[in-house]
Amino acid sequence: MPMVEARGVQKYFHHLHVLRGVDLDVERGEVVVILGASGSGKTTFLRCLNHLEKIDGGRITVNGHLMGYLERDGHLVEQKERLVARQRAEIGMVFQRFNLFPHMTALENVIEAPIRVKGRDRRSALARGRELLAKVGLAEKADVYPHQLSGGQQQRVAIARALAMDPALMLFDEPTSALDPELVGEVLKAMRQLAEEGMTMIVVTHEVGFAREVAHRAVLMDAGCILEEGPPAEFFTRPQHPRTKQFLSSIL
Amino acid sequence: MSTIVRPAPSDRDPSAELRGPVVERDTWFYLNIALSLVAALVVAGLLYSLVNPGPLYRFWFRTFHHDLPFDIPYFRHFFTLPQVWSGVRLTFILAILAQTTGIVLGLLAALMRTSRIAVFRAVSTLYIWVFRGTPVLLQIIIVSDGISILLLSMDPDLSGAGWVSHLAILIGSNAFAAGYLALSLNEGAYMSEIVRAGIVSIDRGQMEAAKALGMTYPLAMRRIVLPQALKVIIPPTGNEFISMLKTTSLVSVAGLQELTLVSEQTFAHSFKVLEVLVAAGVFYLAMTTVLTVVQAQIERRLGERRADVRRNPFENLRRLFLGSADLRHAAPAALPPKEAR
Ligand SMILES: Nc1ncnc2c1ncn2[C@@H]1O[C@H](COP(=O)(O)OP(=O)(O)O)[C@@H](O)[C@H]1O
Ligand SMILES: [Mg+2]
Numbered sequence: 001m002p003m004v005e006a007r008g009v010q011k012y013f014h015h016l017h018v019l020r021g022v023d024l025d026v027e028r029g030e031v032v033v034i035l036g037a038s039g040s041g042k043t044t045f046l047r048c049l050n051h052l053e054k055i056d057g058g059r060i061t062v063n064g065h066l067m068g069y070l071e072r073d074g075h076l077v078e079q080k081e082r083l084v085a086r087q088r089a090e091i092g093m094v095f096q097r098f099n100l101f102p103h104m105t106a107l108e109n110v111i112e113a114p115i116r117v118k119g120r121d122r123r124s125a126l127a128r129g130r131e132l133l134a135k136v137g138l139a140e141k142a143d144v145y146p147h148q149l150s151g152g153q154q155q156r157v158a159i160a161r162a163l164a165m166d167p168a169l170m171l172f173d174e175p176t177s178a179l180d181p182e183l184v185g186e187v188l189k190a191m192r193q194l195a196e197e198g199m200t201m202i203v204v205t206h207e208v209g210f211a212r213e214v215a216h217r218a219v220l221m222d223a224g225c226i227l228e229e230g231p232p233a234e235f236f237t238r239p240q241h242p243r244t245k246q247f248l249s250s251i252l
Numbered sequence: 253m254s255t256i257v258r259p260a261p262s263d264r265d266p267s268a269e270l271r272g273p274v275v276e277r278d279t280w281f282y283l284n285i286a287l288s289l290v291a292a293l294v295v296a297g298l299l300y301s302l303v304n305p306g307p308l309y310r311f312w313f314r315t316f317h318h319d320l321p322f323d324i325p326y327f328r329h330f331f332t333l334p335q336v337w338s339g340v341r342l343t344f345i346l347a348i349l350a351q352t353t354g355i356v357l358g359l360l361a362a363l364m365r366t367s368r369i370a371v372f373r374a375v376s377t378l379y380i381w382v383f384r385g386t387p388v389l390l391q392i393i394i395v396s397d398g399i400s401i402l403l404l405s406m407d408p409d410l411s412g413a414g415w416v417s418h419l420a421i422l423i424g425s426n427a428f429a430a431g432y433l434a435l436s437l438n439e440g441a442y443m444s445e446i447v448r449a450g451i452v453s454i455d456r457g458q459m460e461a462a463k464a465l466g467m468t469y470p471l472a473m474r475r476i477v478l479p480q481a482l483k484v485i486i487p488p489t490g491n492e493f494i495s496m497l498k499t500t501s502l503v504s505v506a507g508l509q510e511l512t513l514v515s516e517q518t519f520a521h522s523f524k525v526l527e528v529l530v531a532a533g534v535f536y537l538a539m540t541t542v543l544t545v546v547q548a549q550i551e552r553r554l555g556e557r558r559a560d561v562r563r564n565p566f567e568n569l570r571r572l573f574l575g576s577a578d579l580r581h582a583a584p585a586a587l588p589p590k591e592a593r
Contacts, residue, residue: 050464081468089466099461103479113465116475158461165465 001064003028003169003200004049010057011044011224018044020224021058026169031201033211033232036221037247042204045221046171049202050091051084063090063168089117092162092170096178098154100146106133106157107142110164118165125164132160136190152183156190163194170194172203206251212236220244302328326524330531339514340535346428346510347497347539350435354496355489357436358443363473365448376444383441388434389502395434396506400424431503439496446488450481483554490547494540501536511535 004026011019018041026032036042047053049060051068059076060067068084069076079087101109110129114120120128133142136156146154155175162170172191176184188210195201195214205211211218211232218235220228220243228244229235239245301308302324312320330336364376383391403420423430454477462472504513511532519528 052460052463085463085466085468088464091464093461093464095457095461095464097457099455099457101458101461101476101480112475113462113467116471117466161465 002026003030003063004202005061006045006049006058007060008058009045009048009055009060011041011048011053012056018224019048019055022221022224022226024219024226026200026202028200029198030217031195031199031203031215033215033218034202034204034221035206035211035218035247035251037250040221041224042221043173046093046173046202046204049171050088050093052093054078062087085117089113089165090168092165092167094155094158094162094170094172094175096174098146098151098158098178100154100158100161102146105143105145106138106149106160109146109157110161113161114164129160129164132163133157135163135193136160137186150183151179152186155179155187159187159190159194169200169202172201172205174204174206176205176207208236208252220247222247321526322530323524323527326522327527327531330518330528333518335509335514336511336518336531336535339509339511340539342428342508343497343500343510343512343536344539346431346435346500346503346508347493350432350439350500351493351496353432353436354439354443354492357440358445358447361440361444362447362451365444379437380441380444383438384445388438388499389505391438392431392434392502392506395423395437396427396430397424399430427503427506427508430506431500431508435496435499435503439492442492443489446485446492447481450483450485451477453484454480486554487547487551490543490550493547494543497539497543498536 002025004024006022006024009019009022010017022041022045024032034042034045044053048055049062049067054068055076059071065087066076067087068079070079071077100106101112104112107126107129110132111120111122111125114125114128115122130139130142133139136159138153138156138160141149141153141157146157149157159175175191176187179187184207188207191201191203192210192214203210203215215232217229218232219226220235220239220241222243228239228241235244236248239248309320309324312318361376361379364372367373367376400420400423403416403423407414407416407420409417458476458480459469459472462476463469467475500510501512503510504516507513515528515532519525522528
């Protein structure tokens with residue numbers, strides 16, 4: 001059973017048809033990179049995967065469970081908030097703009113959800129939190145507030161915060177595109193390490209180097225559909241579709 | 253063309269270094285000293301004449317051939333009256349209770365405004381509309397008189413001895429309860445707008461990140477959004493508190509023996525209108541000053557996590573009373589990382 005099964009996912013914003021039948025399966029331990037022009041629906045698709053956005057058609061299952069809905073007589077029925085929250089706790093998400101909690105230190109950011117959502121006791125959450133901060137190379141920044149950290153450091157804290165929930169799947173939405181160029185490497189390094197440990201990851205990024213070296217599969221999204229996919233080695237060197245060629249030439 | 257490698261600073265000629273700007277004692281510096289001295293003299297003179305009316309009195313009598321229009325001994329006497337102090341106490345207690353209740357009501361109304369239950373949203377909107385849109389004086393009179401009239405007319409026991417009539421008399425005769433109720437309701441309507449503005453000022457990404465971590469809406473609100481919104485909510489709440497302290501004077505129309513009514517009753521006997529009202533003003537000023545200082549301290553605490561906040565308490569008091577001309581210079585704003593698109 002794949003970790004993620006998205007079948008014919010449809011999404012409208014009022015009259016704007018943003019996702020027009022997205023199909024994507026992601027196996028356990030697989031790293032999939034999603035590329036595509038701005039406005040092609042990459043963010044919206046990621047947000048549908050953890051039900052931050054409702055879908056208007058199709059099915060999304062994560063870890064074998066229908067995400068955010070119950071199926072009744074062939075229709076989707078909105079799941080209770082508490083249960084959706086429990087499903088989301090299994091999926092880590094890293095945002096373009098970090099979204100750290102500014103009123104909490106790095107360590108407090110990391111331990112908040114494990115304590116409040118998973119009911120972990122404070123002492124073990126603190127130990128695990130320090131461990132995760134050390135893992136992303138920020139052991140000495142545990143008691144520092146987000147505004148005292150550089151963008152790259154903030155994003156690494158955000159990764160540690162997501163990992164603290166022991167997610168089965170990690171979603172990254174352009175995790176390095178708000179960073180100054182010299183800070184991109186440290187974030188990609190943390191992500192690469194995570195991939196090597198076997199984490200299932202869906203990464204929206206235009207970092208071709210990362211995609212080539214880390215991803216198992218690259219996917220091109222265009223106007224709300226997946227247009228082309230394949231192993232990175234093939235995808236970046238011998239794309240088939242003219243739009244893929246056009247897009248790749250625009251970012252390389 | 254090839255690139256040029258520049259020498260490190262230590263290799264340069266030190267005499268060629270640019271010096272930093274020097275702060276000169278300019279005209280403003282001397283003007284400030286001169287005006288401060290004059291102001292200090294005036295204040296000292298006024299204070300001295302309050303303690304010892306002799307010289308001021310003689311000056312006034314010789315100049316205008318009248319008694320001093322302001323009876324300083326009586327003015328001082330006012331501060332020793334027990335009913336005045338009990339009025340001050342009532343004013344302070346009423347303000348604190350009504351403001352606290354107003355904050356709770358405001359929070360409830362603000363949260364109800366985004367409820368999934370339509371009736372809650374409607375009730376909250378209606379409440380804010382009515383209580384912000386009518387004079388608080390009217391609300392005080394309606395609560396203190398209107399409700400008991402309404403209750404009396406509803407009592408099925410026509411003898412006037414039923415429990416409804418008792419309740420009506422209790423409300424009608426308890427000016428404190430009526431004032432407390434009216435002021436709390438009025439304040440709740442204003443506070444709800446302040447709370448709402450605080451909540452919407454928080455970036456939506458915060459709620460999203462909290463939800464992505466598996467938090468439910470109430471939990472995310474309580475742990476993530478509201479604590480941040482507090483920074484936005486607290487300063488105007490301090491203003492509301494100061495305002496509330498003065499608004500309590502309106503409850504004098506319901507017969508509550510608070511500071512303003514006590515003052516009116518006092519000059520009704522002594523005819524020392526100016527002395528009494530100025531003294532009452534001094535009391536109000538003292539109470540609002542206490543609140544202002546407390547407010548400044550709280551705001552300082554809230555800002556303390558920011559590295560650029562001054563911690564020097566003397567500097568804080570100086571800023572509180574004298575303000576600062578720093579606003580004349582644009583402060584470098586700490587910008588969040590810009591979103592690359
Ligand atoms: N909340 C929203 N309301 C209305 N339109 C939206 C909303 N979010 C995204 N869109 C629109 O949906 C399209 C896809 O957006 P998005 O998924 O953010 O694209 P990408 O991440 O690939 O740049 C864009 O045209 C965008 O303007
Ligand atoms: Mg996007």
